[in-house]
Amino acid sequence: MKAVVFRRHGGPEVLTPADRAVADPGPGEVRVRIVVSAVNPTDWKQRNGRGAEAGTEVPETVPNQDGAGVVDAVGPDVTGFAPGDRVWLIIAGAYGPASGTAQEYTVLPAEKLVRLPDGVGFDEGAGFGVPGLTAHRALTVAEDGPSRLSPGALDGRTVLVSGGAGAVGNAAIQLARWAGATVVATVSSDAKAALARAAGAHHVLRYPDPELAARIRDVAPDGVDLVVEVAAGVNAALHPQVLRPRGTVAVYGDDRGTGTLSLDFGANLWLNSRYQFLVLYTVGADKLRAGAEDITAAMADGALRLGEDRGVPVHRFSLADTAKAHSASEEGVTGKVLIDIK
Numbered sequence: 001m002k003a004v005v006f007r008r009h010g011g012p013e014v015l016t017p018a019d020r021a022v023a024d025p026g027p028g029e030v031r032v033r034i035v036v037s038a039v040n041p042t043d044w045k046q047r048n049g050r051g052a053e054a055g056t057e058v059p060e061t062v063p064n065q066d067g068a069g070v071v072d073a074v075g076p077d078v079t080g081f082a083p084g085d086r087v088w089l090i091i092a093g094a095y096g097p098a099s100g101t102a103q104e105y106t107v108l109p110a111e112k113l114v115r116l117p118d119g120v121g122f123d124e125g126a127g128f129g130v131p132g133l134t135a136h137r138a139l140t141v142a143e144d145g146p147s148r149l150s151p152g153a154l155d156g157r158t159v160l161v162s163g164g165a166g167a168v169g170n171a172a173i174q175l176a177r178w179a180g181a182t183v184v185a186t187v188s189s190d191a192k193a194a195l196a197r198a199a200g201a202h203h204v205l206r207y208p209d210p211e212l213a214a215r216i217r218d219v220a221p222d223g224v225d226l227v228v229e230v231a232a233g234v235n236a237a238l239h240p241q242v243l244r245p246r247g248t249v250a251v252y253g254d255d256r257g258t259g260t261l262s263l264d265f266g267a268n269l270w271l272n273s274r275y276q277f278l279v280l281y282t283v284g285a286d287k288l289r290a291g292a293e294d295i296t297a298a299m300a301d302g303a304l305r306l307g308e309d310r311g312v313p314v315h316r317f318s319l320a321d322t323a324k325a326h327s328a329s330e331e332g333v334t335g336k337v338l339i340d341i342k
Contacts, residue, residue, distance in 0.1 A: 001019070001020055001021075001022050001103060001104040001105055002017065002018075002019065002103065002104050002319060002341075002342075003017070003018045003019070003020045003062055003102065003103030003104065003319075004016065004017055004018065004062065004063065004102040004103065004319060004322040004323075005018045005020075005060050005061060005062055005063075005102075006047055006058070006060075006061055006063065007057060007058060007059075007060050007061070008054075008055050008056060008057045008058060009047065009048060009049030009052050009053070009054055009055065009056045009058060010047070010048070010049075010054045010055060011048070011054075012044070012047075012323040012324070012326045012327045012330070013323065014047065015047070015063065015102075015322050015323040015326060017319075017320060018060070020062075020098070020103060022104075022105050023098070023105075023107045024073070024075075024107075025073055025074060025075035025078075025107050026075050026076075026107075027075050027076045027077050028075060028076075028077055028078060028109055028110055029074075029075040029078070029107050029108060029109055029110065030071055030073070030074050030075065030078055030081055030107070030108060030109075030110050030113055031071070031072045031073040031074075031105055031106070031107045032067075032069045032070065032071055032072060032087060032089065032105065032106055032107075032108065032113065033069045033070045033071075033072045033104065033105055034067045034068075034069040034101050034103060034104060034105065034106060034341045035067075035068060035069040035070065035122040035126075035340075035341060036067060036068050036069070036122040036123055036125070036126040036127075036338055036339065036340060036341065037064045037066065037067045037100075037101035037102050037126060037319075037338070037339040037341055038064065038066035038067065038101075038126040038127050038129065038130075038336065038337065038338050038339070039064060039066075039325050039326055039328075039329045039337040039338075039339065040064075040065060040066060040129075040130045040131065040167065040329070041329060041330075042065060042130060043063050043064050043065060043093070043100075043326065043329070044326045044329055044330045046061075046063065046093070047063055047326065058097070059097045060097060060098070061093075061097040061098075061100065062093070062097065062098055062099065062100035062101070062102055062103050062106070063093065063100045063102050063322070063326070064092075064093060064100045064101040064102045064322075064339070065089075065091045065092055065093040065094065065100070065101070065129065065130055066088075066089065066091075066092070066101060066126050066127070066129030066130055067088070067089050067092055067101030067106070067125075067126050067129075067341075068086075068087065068088040068089065068116060068122040068123075068124075068125025068126040069086075069087065069089075069122065069341075070083075070084060070085065070086055070087070071083050071084060071085040071086075071087060071113070072105060074110075078110050080110065081110055081113060081115075085115060086115070086116040086122070086125075087113045087114060087115055087116055087125070088113075088114050088116050088122075088124075088125030088126065088128075088129060088296075089101065089106075089108065089112055089113060089114070089125075089129065090111075090112045090113075090114060090129065090133070090288050090289075090292055091112070091129070091130065091133075091280055091281070091288070092106055092108055092112060094281060095108055095109065095112065101126070101341075102319065102322050102339060102341075103319075103341070104319075104341055111285070111289070114292045114293075114296055115296070116296075116299075117296060117299055117300035118300075119300075120299045120300065123306050123314065123336075123338060124299055124304065124305060124306055125299075126338060127306045127312070127314075127336045127338060128171055128295060128299070128304055128306075130167075130280060131167040131168045131170070131171040132171045132175070132291070132295040132304065133280055133288060133291045133292065133295065134168045134171070134252050134278065134280060135168050135169075135171035135172035135175050135228065136149060136171075136175060136290075136291035136294055136295060137250070137252075137278045137280070137283060137287060137291060138168075138172060138226075138228040138229075138250035138252060138276075138278060139154070139159065139172060139175055139176055139179070139181075139226065139228065139250070140290075140291075141248060141250050141274075141276040141278070142157075142225060142226045142247075142248040142250075142274070143246050143248060143274055144225070144246055145157065145225065145226065145248070146179075147290070148290055148294055149175055149178070149179045149294040149298070150179065150294065150297065151178060151179065151180060151301075152179070152180050153179040153180065154176055154179035154180045154181035155179075155180035155181075156180075157180075157181045157182070157225040157226065158181065158182045158183075158184065158220045158222075158223075158224045158225050158226075159172070159176045159181045159182070159183050159184070159224065159225065159226045159227075159228065160184045160185075160186070160216065160220075160224040160226070160227045160228070160242065161173050161176070161183060161184070161185045161186070161196075161201065161227075161228045162185075162186050162227065162228060162229045162230050162231055162235055163186065163187070163230040163231065163253075163255065164185025164186060164187050164192070164195075164196035164199065164201055164204065164311075165185075165187050165188075165192035165193075165195040165196055165311065165334055166230060166334075167312070167335075167336060168228070168230065168252060168253075169185065169196070169199075169228065169230060170195070170196075170199045170310075170311045170312050171304070172228045173185060173196060173199040173200050173201050173311070174199055174200055174298070174303060174304050174305075174310065174311075175294075175295075175298055175303070175304065177199075177200035177201075177303070178298050178301065178303035178304070182202050182203075182220075183200065183201045183202050183203070184201065184202065184203045184204075184205065184216060184219055184220060184224065185199075185201035185203070185204050185205070186204075186205050186206070186207050186212070187204060187205075187206060187207070188206070188207060189206075190206075191334075192334065193206065195308070195311040195312070195313075195334070196311060197311075198308065198309055198310055198311035199310060199311030199312070200311075202219075203219045212238065213238055213241035213242055216241075216242045217241075217242060220242070222244050223242055223243050223244030223245075223247060224242050224243060224244065224247060225244060225247055225248070226247065226248050226249075226250065227239060227242070227243065227247070227248070227249045227250065228250050228252075229249050229250060229251045229252070229253070230252060230253035230255050231253060231254065231255040231256055231257060232249075232251045232253065232254045232257060232261050233254050233256075233257030233258055233259075233260065233261050233262070234255070234256050234257055236261055236262060236263055236264075237264065239268075239273065240264055240267035240268050240271055240273065241267075243271055243273050244271075245271050245272055246271070246272045246273070246274070247271060247273055247274070248273070248274040248275075248276060249273065249274070249275050249276070250276050250278060251275060251276065251277045251278065252277075252278050252279070263275075306336055308335075312335055312336050313334060313335030313336070314335060314336050314338055315328055315333055315335055315336065315337050315338065316338050316339075316340060317337065317338070317339050317340070318339070318340055318342065319339055319340070319341050319342060321339075322339055325337050325338075325339050
């Protein structure tokens, strides 16, 4: 079968085409024919080595965590899935070096598969894996908030989404709206403001702005309940200015930051504020499954969709152009990078 692999850490140039054998599923495993693969920052960071020296050799690795496709074969003891089922995948590449989605077939444990609802495309299944699960976790960690999302779960809550035109920011806006929250988003340009509005944000504010805290308070006089934060270090001073007492900051990124977070002790102390850091790889299987179920329900309701009309421009590449797809993501293209597996 056709695949793309890397055998050493480095830039997109280390991604090369390969012919790989099609593996048979073992006990508890399922073989999936990949239709669409998606690229996220975690994918090119893994390829780069996350701080490892460029050129460091690694086992032959198929990149990309997210994908969607059709069940091709099931192993012994698998129930709940059958050949022909349409599915999306939960961080597929975390299962092993050979399990990424930049290939025609991958073999995974059945628990990493989620049934794709009727009427929902493979693009959505691939495109909302890592971003959707990250956004779901961010929206369900507040002290006074719900642990699951559904219509009405966030009624009466105000959510501030930092970087509302990013992939996670977009998913957070769409999911928060579906769950009933009032959503305030911050963005860096007018073009991104249009995308955040298309995603469903009630209020969109530009940064940088020395009056940003005041503008947020204008639309949320009592403070926001939850911040979905992509730029923790840069925005640390903003948080206590806009949080309500017992508010939560859900941190998944440090864009434009230094890797070190400095907090105002007194301001956060008197607010009883909570910081919850999150990454999918160690969040726990139960949290991933809960997120996958809620995301699937939102997709089935039509509340979670790709496309510029929903604030997510789509950029398509072929499997042969996987290196170009990684470059596009790494260079910060706005929207979702998808790879069609032929």
